[in-house]
Amino acid sequence: MLVLLGSLRPDSTSRRLAEAAVAALPDGVRAEISTLLPSLPHYDQDLDTDTPPAAVRAFREQVAAADALVVATPEFNGSLPGVLKNAIDWTSRPRGAAALAGKPVAVLGASASPKAAQWARADAVRVLQVAGALPLEETVGLASATAALEGGELAEDVRGRVAELMGRLVREPLAA
Ligand SMILES: Cc1cc2nc3c(=O)[nH]c(=O)nc-3n(C[C@H](O)[C@H](O)[C@H](O)COP(=O)(O)O)c2cc1C
Numbered sequence: 001m002l003v004l005l006g007s008l009r010p011d012s013t014s015r016r017l018a019e020a021a022v023a024a025l026p027d028g029v030r031a032e033i034s035t036l037l038p039s040l041p042h043y044d045q046d047l048d049t050d051t052p053p054a055a056v057r058a059f060r061e062q063v064a065a066a067d068a069l070v071v072a073t074p075e076f077n078g079s080l081p082g083v084l085k086n087a088i089d090w091t092s093r094p095r096g097a098a099a100l101a102g103k104p105v106a107v108l109g110a111s112a113s114p115k116a117a118q119w120a121r122a123d124a125v126r127v128l129q130v131a132g133a134l135p136l137e138e139t140v141g142l143a144s145a146t147a148a149l150e151g152g153e154l155a156e157d158v159r160g161r162v163a164e165l166m167g168r169l170v171r172e173p174l175a176a
Helices: 013-024 054-065 082-091 118-130 156-175
Strands: 002-005 069-074 104-110 140-142
Touching: 002 013, 002 054, 002 082, 013 069, 013 104, 013 140, 013 156, 054 082, 069 118, 082 118, 104 118, 104 156, 140 156
Parallel strands: 002 069, 069 104, 104 140
Antiparallel strands: none
């Protein structure tokens, strides 16, 4: 399981959701949060040749090797952050051999507003579908994220919803 995290800051609230997702995975499912997203260049079709930049090659290999993905996104101006869209764009190519193709994905989102990154989550699902991945339609959002984490811990109900979604992510591809 590979987590693609859309926030670069250490105190990120979406990172906390991502960590809850990793903690909720069944024993024996290995998981890591990718550290490669910030090193990807901006997508450039002229760089997308048979010999792409080393960072792109490494990231594509990392995504291809994962059985499933978790996308954890903040909401920036009503959508997903550029760093995440860029990572999706790179792994949506080459057509016919894209690392994202057919990959099951669960989407989590955290935002400052009470709407729990609803637009970012919806956009992530739509963009992943267009890119050829298989995102679960159901997502989990963390509303008023900074305030929600003031006590230090994610609320029990949020952890429960994250765990339920991880269960589906792990189960459903096997059942398909
Ligand atoms: C450039 C920018 C745009 C933002 N736009 C939105 C937005 O459209 N909706 C929203 O709820 N929060 C918005 N926020 C607040 C972020 O959701 C909030 O800072 C969130 O905690 C960032 O995620 P992180 O904690 O994982 O870094 C925005 C923040 C920034 C920096």
